[in-house]
Every structure is written in C-alpha cells, then in structure tokens.
Amino acid sequence: MPRELAPAELAEATRHHLVYSIGKTPDAAKLSDWRLALSRAIRDRIVDPWVATTRHVYAHDLKRVYYLSMEFLIGRLIEDAVNNLGLEPAAREALASLGVDFDAAMLDEPDAALGNGGLGRLAACFLDSMSTLGIAAHGYGIRYDHGLFRQSFRDGWQIEDAEDWLAQSHPWEFERTEAVWPIGFGGEVTTRDGRPRWEPAETVLAAAYDTPIPGWQGRWVNTLRLWSAKPTKIFDLEPFNRGDYMAAAAPAVLAQTISRVLYPDDTTPQGKELRLKQEYFFTAASLRDLMRRFFSDHDDAGLLPSRVAIQLNDTHPAIAGPELVRILMDERGLGFDEAFAIARGTLHYTNHTLMPEALEKWPAELMARVLPRHMQIIERMDAAHAAEMRAAGRPRPDSVGCIRDGEVRMGDLSFIAARRVNGVSALHTDLMRRTVFRDLHALHPDRIVNQTNGVTPRRWLRSCNPKLSAVITEAAGEGWEADLDRLAALGPLAGDAAFRERVMAAKQANKRHLADWIGATCGLTVDPGAMFDVQIKRIHEYKRQLMNVLELAALWNEMRRDPGAPVPPRVRIFGGKAAPGYAMAKAIIKLINDIGRTINADPAMKGRLAVVYPPNYNVTMAERLIPAADLSEQISTAGMEASGTGNMKLAMNGALTIGTMDGANVEIHEAVGADNIFIFGLDAEDVSRLRAEGYDPGAHVARSGRLSEVVAQIRAGVFSDGDGERHRAVADNLTGHDWFMVAADFDTYWDAQRRVDAAWADPNGWARKAVLNIAPMGRFSSDRTIRGYARDVWQVTPQF
Ligand code: GL2
Numbered sequence: 001m002p003r004e005l006a007p008a009e010l011a012e013a014t015r016h017h018l019v020y021s022i023g024k025t026p027d028a029a030k031l032s033d034w035r036l037a038l039s040r041a042i043r044d045r046i047v048d049p050w051v052a053t054t055r056h057v058y059a060h061d062l063k064r065v066y067y068l069s070m071e072f073l074i075g076r077l078i079e080d081a082v083n084n085l086g087l088e089p090a091a092r093e094a095l096a097s098l099g100v101d102f103d104a105a106m107l108d109e110p111d112a113a114l115g116n117g118g119l120g121r122l123a124a125c126f127l128d129s130m131s132t133l134g135i136a137a138h139g140y141g142i143r144y145d146h147g148l149f150r151q152s153f154r155d156g157w158q159i160e161d162a163e164d165w166l167a168q169s170h171p172w173e174f175e176r177t178e179a180v181w182p183i184g185f186g187g188e189v190t191t192r193d194g195r196p197r198w199e200p201a202e203t204v205l206a207a208a209y210d211t212p213i214p215g216w217q218g219r220w221v222n223t224l225r226l227w228s229a230k231p232t233k234i235f236d237l238e239p240f241n242r243g244d245y246m247a248a249a250a251p252a253v254l255a256q257t258i259s260r261v262l263y264p265d266d267t268t269p270q271g272k273e274l275r276l277k278q279e280y281f282f283t284a285a286s287l288r289d290l291m292r293r294f295f296s297d298h299d300d301a302g303l304l305p306s307r308v309a310i311q312l313n314d315t316h317p318a319i320a321g322p323e324l325v326r327i328l329m330d331e332r333g334l335g336f337d338e339a340f341a342i343a344r345g346t347l348h349y350t351n352h353t354l355m356p357e358a359l360e361k362w363p364a365e366l367m368a369r370v371l372p373r374h375m376q377i378i379e380r381m382d383a384a385h386a387a388e389m390r391a392a393g394r395p396r397p398d399s400v401g402c403i404r405d406g407e408v409r410m411g412d413l414s415f416i417a418a419r420r421v422n423g424v425s426a427l428h429t430d431l432m433r434r435t436v437f438r439d440l441h442a443l444h445p446d447r448i449v450n451q452t453n454g455v456t457p458r459r460w461l462r463s464c465n466p467k468l469s470a471v472i473t474e475a476a477g478e479g480w481e482a483d484l485d486r487l488a489a490l491g492p493l494a495g496d497a498a499f500r501e502r503v504m505a506a507k508q509a510n511k512r513h514l515a516d517w518i519g520a521t522c523g524l525t526v527d528p529g530a531m532f533d534v535q536i537k538r539i540h541e542y543k544r545q546l547m548n549v550l551e552l553a554a555l556w557n558e559m560r561r562d563p564g565a566p567v568p569p570r571v572r573i574f575g576g577k578a579a580p581g582y583a584m585a586k587a588i589i590k591l592i593n594d595i596g597r598t599i600n601a602d603p604a605m606k607g608r609l610a611v612v613y614p615p616n617y618n619v620t621m622a623e624r625l626i627p628a629a630d631l632s633e634q635i636s637t638a639g640m641e642a643s644g645t646g647n648m649k650l651a652m653n654g655a656l657t658i659g660t661m662d663g664a665n666v667e668i669h670e671a672v673g674a675d676n677i678f679i680f681g682l683d684a685e686d687v688s689r690l691r692a693e694g695y696d697p698g699a700h701v702a703r704s705g706r707l708s709e710v711v712a713q714i715r716a717g718v719f720s721d722g723d724g725e726r727h728r729a730v731a732d733n734l735t736g737h738d739w740f741m742v743a744a745d746f747d748t749y750w751d752a753q754r755r756v757d758a759a760w761a762d763p764n765g766w767a768r769k770a771v772l773n774i775a776p777m778g779r780f781s782s783d784r785t786i787r788g789y790a791r792d793v794w795q796v797t798p799q800f
Contacts, residue, residue, distance in 0.1 A: 010038075031100065045218070073116070086217060115262070132216040145166060146163050204255040220800070273370065354432065467505075487774055532629050575625060597719075631657075647664055676769040
C-alpha cells in the first residue's frame, strides 16, 4: 500500500499540476482542469508501485499473462484509482479546500467506452482482479479514437452520434514512442534463402499507449497497452508541393482509419475488411511486443509455454495462432511442427456466445488477400490437425475444419490452436460441449473447461454503493472488498430486523438519489417508495426487452380495468443501446418509448406505474442504477445468454432477480436459493425441443388473452397515435416468427411478475430475500474467476 496521503499534500500536488501540467491558474480553472490536475496528482502515486511491480516480475521471472481483447469497457479511471488507492477521503477534503466539488469532479471524466457490453466490461473487471491478486498481466487492445456511439432519442427513435472521449487529454495514459511496430497487410509471399517471406503491400504503425491498472490498495500495478494506428509517413511531400493537399494526406488518413472507431456491433462480424484489419493490427502488434519481452531474457522459444499464457477474448484475436506460428517460423527459423506445438501450449480461447452468427467467419478470398502468409499457415495448421486426428485413430468429421465452404472459421481455428478453451458459465460450457463444439470436444475431451464470469466488487459494490458498503463493513469487518466470500457473514443476519433495516435504508437512500437524477435528466417524477424494476443491457431480441414491455402494457391494461387492484407501485427502468444496423432492436426501442409515453401520460397511473428509459446507457449510468434497483430483469431466451454479468452486479447490490434458467442465472439461483429468486419459463432443453417440434408463435399468442390484447392494441396504433403501421414489423415478427419465443414464455413471465408483486407486499420478507441475495455473492467476484483461470488455464500463481 502506498504511503498515506494527507489531504493538504494532495491539495498541494493538485494545485501544482493545475499550474505546471495543465497550464492554468486556480482563478481561471474550470472543473475539468481541476479534475485533470487531480488525476495527475493521483497518477503520480501509481507510478512507483507500477515500477516496483515491473521490477518484481522481472526479478522473479514470473510467468506472464497477456489478455488480448478488442474491447475494454473501462469507464472512468479516476474512480478506480481513487477507490483502489483508498484516496477518497483525502481527495474529497483536498478538493473542498480548493473550492471544488469532489463528486462533480469524479463525474466529469468521460467514460472510456472502448467496448460494447458484457464482453468488454468483463475484460475491465479482469484487469482489476489480475492487479488485485498480483498476477503479472498485460491487457492488450485498441485505442479507438471513438468508443461506442452516444445514444439519444428523437421522437423515441434511437439516434447515434460519434463519441469523443479523447476530446480532452486523457490523463491516465503514457505514450510510448519507443514501442512502435510496423504492421503489414496484403502483398505477397516470396521465398528467400529457402524461407517464406511475406512482403506486405501496405504498412501502418502500431503505437503504444500505456495505462497503469492499480489493484486493490495499490499493491500491484499492471499495464493496459492500447494500440493506435499511425501512418508510416506523416504525409507525401511530392503531392503537397504540387498543392494537392488531399492526396498528400490520403495515406495518413487511411492508416488512421484502423483505430478510428469501435465496431458498434457485438454479435455479427461487420465491416468485413476493416474489421479484419483491426483484429490483425492489434493482435500482431501485441504478439510482437510480448515476443520482444520474452526474447529479451530467454533464448529458447521452446520455453514460451512455460513463461507466457495468452488469452484470446473471443475469436477477435484468433489470428494470434497463425501469427505466432509465422513469427516462430519466418522470423525465428523454427520448423512448422515445433512452431505449432509452441503456439498450442501458449494460447487459450474464451468463447462468449453460442449464437452462430457471432462465431466469426471470413471469406477465404479476403483472408488470402489481406493476410496471404497467414492463409497459408492456417491451411497448414488445419491439415496438421486433420493428420494428427487420423493418426490417433479419430478422423475428423466434415463438420470440423478451419476452412469450409470458402470461409475461414475462426471458432475452429481458435479451438485447434488453443491449450484450453473455456465457456463463461456452467450452462454455457455444457452447451458448448454439446452444440457448437460438439465434434471438436469429442476429439479433445479435456480441452474445454468452465470459468464462470465474475465482476469486480471494488467498482460494482464498494465504489458505486458506498452506503451499502458501510453496512457490509459493519457486519463483515474491513477488507471484504478483496475477499468477497466474507459477505457470507450477512447470511445469518437476514433474520435480524435491525440489520435488514440498515440494508434497506441504504437502498432507499440510493433510490432517492436516483429519483432526483431521473427528475433532473428525464423530467419525470418517480416515487422512491415504488419498486424500481430494472433491465439494463444491449438491446437484442434474445434479451427480450420486448417481452418486458409487452408485459408492461398488459399490466397497464389490467390496472385500468381494475383500478382498485392491489398492484404495488412500480417504476420500470430500461437502459441500453441497439447496434445501429440492427433494425429490429431499434424498432423495439421505439416501441418501449411509445408504450412508456402512453403509460406516463395516463393520469390514472400517477404514482402507480411509470416507465423510464434514460438515453445513452453506459458504465457510469450503470453505477447509478444498480445500487437503486429492487428487481433485476434477466429474461433472455434460455440457452442464448452465455453468462450475463449485470445479473451478478444487481444481485450483489441487493436486487432480486426475475429470470429464466439461462447463463449464470442458473448459478445465481443455486447460490441464493429458490425462495429468493423468481424463475420462470422454458429452459434451454425446452427451447430446443420446441424449435425441433415446430414452434407456432401465433398459437401461443392466441392462447394468451393478455398478450393477444396487447398485440391487437399495437396493431391498432394505441401506442402510436393511431398509426397501426408503425410497429407492424415487431407485431408480425412476434406472431409469425418469434425465434426467441417471447410468446411461449409470456404467460409464465406474467405469473412470475405477480409473484414479485406478492413478495413486495411483504417488506420484511423482501428485505430478507435481498440480504440473502447479497450474502452468497462471493462466488461472483471476478477474483474468484481469475483464480480459476490462473489455476486451470494459465498455470500461474497469484502473488497475493
Ligand atoms: C457476451 C455474452 O453475451 C454475455 O452473456 C457474457 O456475459 C459476456 C461476457 O462473457 O459476453 N458475449 C458477447 O459477445 N457480448 C457479451 O456480453 N457482447
């Protein structure tokens, strides 16, 4: 733990940075200047332990973990730094002495939204845990100029605008001008001195920017290294001198395009060639970087698997397999067999979704054109794998292979190039073995392992929910933030009325705070005494926000029919973005907003039912909503949500889950017990059976009076100013196709919601359930997950 810092000392350091790093005087400084100055002052506190960590790793030659991910949804780093270094009291006092509002300064930092959703946020939680546990790790990714788009609503439709997190200087990073790698694309493969030689047609530079990642109490500091694309030449002098400035700048513009934007789509391979280039760009730069580090103190490439573990976060960095083989063969002179064996001892692959459209595939023609040498190596790896299987008496079925039907299959490539392949929840891993990877699993029965996801309790409990954290500290003692199993101490207190009251008082305070924010930002008055019912995640058909809003409309119908019915007041809150190209998800957003507007405008619903959908859901908004949630909606079609992590964050903060037996809900159900969760609907086997039998959504709609009524209202334009056409695509899809089985689950969802109502009517019982949700959450700390990876996948020993 770094030396204690007195508020006066931090205030002085902040003032110093304001003047000498930011170039402003206190009288002229704006909030963002103060925030940048404070960030610099805090960053100074991280550098010494960062250097010490690096020295320790070198001195002990610790095995290193490299986490390669296209996405790191890290949010505001000032919060992690203040929180993990225990600086909040000092920083609060220091800023107060300078006349600056600490909370406003914290919120002033723009979210680094370098990810889409769960996959990217998981990577951020893992960074925090790897530093907290003392694992020698680097995160490697892309320093996108523009992170995930900014969402607003116009007439209830989603509008996207470019996000601009780098508009102000980013105070946490260090540019490393010495760490620059040329990355090639295209061209051809020739032979020189008997060795294949790739001569790319086009080259860009990958320039490194390092962000230190301090763990809990700042004992260990790892590095997140993000790559930015730069041109090899700033501009072409010849056209410039001719006065053709556009032509002079063109090569630079093209190069910079590679790290310009994050693809706002996390389920389908997009933008083809540029996306493939992005993937190769950061993977190749990362491999060169880590291989340089490895060879700086080892001569024997054969040692790589014992010194280095590389984790591929989904298939996006899957080109790491052929790239590593290429480096070992073409640059280090190893034979193919040896190179392939080394790669297969070093690489590991995490699968994050079973949706077939998300397992990346590239046209073989594109791969051969952009990465000709890699295409040769992929063919060779694939042939070697087939030969190996034949020799072992287990010939491959036709369903296996990296190149099939003119496409390169990154899922198969990742699998055959990896030492371990893991799923992200028990159910998901089981389904991986039985469905998408069934044949590969039969060939390699030991390769697939499970590592259920987790979330960092430092950010998702301690920092976002200080009130509940204080109650937990009273019950479990100091230090639970790095030892979350200690929450178990809360279990026996569920029966203690005074304790329950303290937990619920924290919840109530958080709800009041959120209600104020909703009033200020959405112009809606909501009652903090109502149940806050929250569904926050990317908008996707499989996540079934549609089912939620249809039930909401049905509830409205019921409440209007029977105004005296004892329905507890609810505020239903949505948060989430739809991929810009995903028309159905955008149509669902519009429907939510239309139904919400209709309900909110009904005077009879005042104080009884309200709908809130604040635009631009992001990490910071999640930190507001989660501590204030009573009910957590986790209602995906069973078998579709690989794990979910919002489900964990919400339960950890005392929200009760209404959900299907999907992803990590299954394990949450097991942990909290059937009495403390509202499970409903088809399970994964029911879903596949029903699909196989021939699912008829129209029949389900017809059988459900409530659902039919809502569908008829949608078609009649009840929610759309009489315009029956507006939501036709959604209604037609529901009655005619409904791949995600909203109609089949609707009635059991309705029933589960009424069980929720009944439970809410008993405040003591609800509070007890809330405590019994928090108590077993140690299991969903990302520290537990990372210990699992360390032991079962990477074979490294955490230092703490
Ligand atoms: C996801 C899964 O959909 C989600 O269930 C899982 O929790 C996360 C992290 O493992 O990964 N896969 C994916 O592509 N995104 C996810 O959130 N974006």
